[in-house]
Amino acid sequence: MTREMSHDEAFAALGALAVDALDDEERSAALAHVSTCLTCRQELAALRDAASNLAFTAPAVTVGADSRDRVRAGLLARAAADGRSTPAPPPRADIVPVTAGRGRAGVFAAAAGILLVISLGAVGYLLRDRARLRDAAGLQIAQAARERATNDSLRKAVLTRDSLLAGITGRDVALMTLTTNGTKAPFAYMFWDRRANTWTMIAHNMPELKAGRTYQLWLVTASSKISAGTFKPQNGDAVIRATYALPADQLKALAVTEEPAGGVAQPTGAMIMAVTTGSH
Amino acid sequence: MAAVPVSGYIRLPMNPPSQSRPYPSAVDGSTQGARAPTGPRGPTDGRAEGDVELVRRMQSGDEQALGAFYDRWFAVVGGVVARILRSDGDVEDVIEETFWQAWRQADRFVEGRGSVQTWLLTIARSRALDRLRAAQRRREESLDEPGAMDAATPAADDAPARSTNDPSLAVEHAERRHLVLAALADLPGEQRQALELGYFGGLSQTEIAEQTGQPLGTVKTRMRLAMQKLRERLSVLREDTP
Numbered sequence: 347m348t349r350e351m352s353h354d355e356a357f358a359a360l361g362a363l364a365v366d367a368l369d370d371e372e373r374s375a376a377l378a379h380v381s382t383c384l385t386c387r388q389e390l391a392a393l394r395d396a397a398s399n400l401a402f403t404a405p406a407v408t409v410g411a412d413s414r415d416r417v418r419a420g421l422l423a424r425a426a427a428d429g430r431s432t433p434a435p436p437p438r439a440d441i442v443p444v445t446a447g448r449g450r451a452g453v454f455a456a457a458a459g460i461l462l463v464i465s466l467g468a469v470g471y472l473l474r475d476r477a478r479l480r481d482a483a484g485l486q487i488a489q490a491a492r493e494r495a496t497n498d499s500l501r502k503a504v505l506t507r508d509s510l511l512a513g514i515t516g517r518d519v520a521l522m523t524l525t526t527n528g529t530k531a532p533f534a535y536m537f538w539d540r541r542a543n544t545w546t547m548i549a550h551n552m553p554e555l556k557a558g559r560t561y562q563l564w565l566v567t568a569s570s571k572i573s574a575g576t577f578k579p580q581n582g583d584a585v586i587r588a589t590y591a592l593p594a595d596q597l598k599a600l601a602v603t604e605e606p607a608g609g610v611a612q613p614t615g616a617m618i619m620a621v622t623t624g625s626h
Numbered sequence: 627m628a629a630v631p632v633s634g635y636i637r638l639p640m641n642p643p644s645q646s647r648p649y650p651s652a653v654d655g656s657t658q659g660a661r662a663p664t665g666p667r668g669p670t671d672g673r674a675e676g677d678v679e680l681v682r683r684m685q686s687g688d689e690q691a692l693g694a695f696y697d698r699w700f701a702v703v704g705g706v707v708a709r710i711l712r713s714d715g716d717v718e719d720v721i722e723e724t725f726w727q728a729w730r731q732a733d734r735f736v737e738g739r740g741s742v743q744t745w746l747l748t749i750a751r752s753r754a755l756d757r758l759r760a761a762q763r764r765r766e767e768s769l770d771e772p773g774a775m776d777a778a779t780p781a782a783d784d785a786p787a788r789s790t791n792d793p794s795l796a797v798e799h800a801e802r803r804h805l806v807l808a809a810l811a812d813l814p815g816e817q818r819q820a821l822e823l824g825y826f827g828g829l830s831q832t833e834i835a836e837q838t839g840q841p842l843g844t845v846k847t848r849m850r851l852a853m854q855k856l857r858e859r860l861s862v863l864r865e866d867t868p
Binding site: 358359360361362364365366367368369391392393394395396397399400401402403404405413414415417418421422424425426428433551608 | 688689692693695698700702703704705706708710718720721722725726729730738740741743744747748750751799802803806807810815822824825826828829830831832834846849850852853856857859860864
């Protein structure tokens, strides 16, 4: 039997209830109280909303664009074939009332009954056929969705390339080279489109990061170091894009540092490479 | 040049949203105009209304609404599912099951009783925790494959490379993430740990006490304080559903 919880006890347990961290008995008792207490219901709703925001702190999903599109296509196909409203079962011929009659009336009634049975049989067949057609349509829709997803993916890839090219070939693009010392040293080209305010950095030879670390790009002015984002290279290479309006005379340097995962508000880690604006 | 993959994940800068200085916005694979920080979205922004409208359309069987809903929420749902499962194996499956359940049970969403975000992410978390527990049961039952889950690696990247086609949504997700991370960072470590073990680990307070070696009463206090602080800090994000 579920123990009764006082208001204060229940209220204190709402936080744990919001993340479903109560043991079964406590959970039942807390829910029983909440069902009768408007204050607790409102508080629980607010706590659940707050808890749901924790989802936004989760790391990036590692499912790629192809998988994302595949899941989307599959979902839409399932939904299309779902038939949310369940079709009524075909009427059964053997329960159709056929009133037996005598003489000519009886013959007509029997004939009408037979016609009705045949008609209902046909209706049943058509309904089954409709289900088959619906399944076939579902498959066709899934195929179309897959093709559409492929087209969308290709279009996005082309747009990305176009955008990248625009960011490095524009009339107002300044080129800076970030370097450091040593063999196989990391280096990068930064293309700053001062008209479009886009920053495109292409980095090579970036050392592999340890777990829990990330690279962070900084735009350095006389008064501040502005984070332009964190990144992780693949096989030592990375293309980083950012948008930020900065007057041309304010940029003093660019730098890449290694920082804890998630990045930092101000640089704390080792400088991986840098360039001062005098060199561009 | 074409051989260089666009590989770097970009996240919004770490400058707190409250700062007035504009900051760069960057979205992997696309270029956006410079944005000043807009701060947390309030109750009347179009986003919540858009979500509710999509769910309404899903309730009436509009599968195009499901597609749009999926596009809006895929990244966040994928993130929480991957974080809970700690392995890529079942992530895709669970994401699909989450949206499928949302589609099938759209009529259970009651406007005014909670936000779409809370409703959907509760489904996602439940499905992921179910899958996690099933995998743990299988592991416990299988003496031949000890440590199979331990070998699984967490999601590779710490940055929110939110793959969404809507740049403004990506920025909004990043802002929200930034605010939540800041709220978490303000919690004492032990409170944050209790909260994360509960939310992402699916552990009860008793299990958290066992795992951390702390008295149950201490864990309860930490959980309560953590949730209260989180609620206060994130109240600005709460959608004021009528």
